[in-house]
Amino acid sequence: MQKARPKHLALWQIRLPLPGIVSILHRISGALMFAAIPFMLYALEGTLSSAERFAAFKECIAHPVTKLFLLAVLWAYLHHACAGTRFLFLDIHKGTDLKTARVTAYIVLAVSLSLTAIIGALTW
């Protein structure tokens, strides 16, 4: 029963609702962090190395480009953790009604973005 169905996947015309935006950002942030794993391990190695190497490491992460990269990973981590926690609650049927789902989606976006901004401002 194969039927050729018309497809309409004009991504720029589809307006995702807020929970949909949280969901696709959950996937994008996950993919970003997957790519960043070895670099974050390298950063962990830097914090655990000898005093001299630690000083060199500090200089390296003081560079604006490195800082922006670390902040991007921080946002990805925060968004992924917040959205993931929301999904865990949805799994046990908490907050599945439309109104609550929209509110929690908004909270996920707001908390991860503002925490990233605050930590970014404190450590710049």
Next chain:
Amino acid sequence: MVKRHVVGAHYGLRDWLVQRVTAVIMLVYTLGVVAFILCANGASYEAWQELFACTWVKVVTTISITALLWHAWVGVRDIWMDYIQHVGVRLTMHVLTLLWLIGSLIYMVKVVWGVA
């Protein structure tokens, strides 16, 4: 005669569960590290080094990062399965993903257990 359509390899439920169990492990670990940083008032170089000198911290960190890598495997494999139609390309991406994660696992052991 009953016609049965057997579909898939039936690893769906296991992976679904793995995704959630590893997520909870990472959340607990994250809260622990954040609590340490807040209590240690920004976590100085010495305090941080002392923390990671404890064997139990190394064990817990190894478990948590292993959970992270397993979690990443399920998630990234889902992405390839969703978007890549061509079997050969998809298989290649799966293999490269595994190599990336196994390499990270080995590097993680060196980073976490290498310090005195």
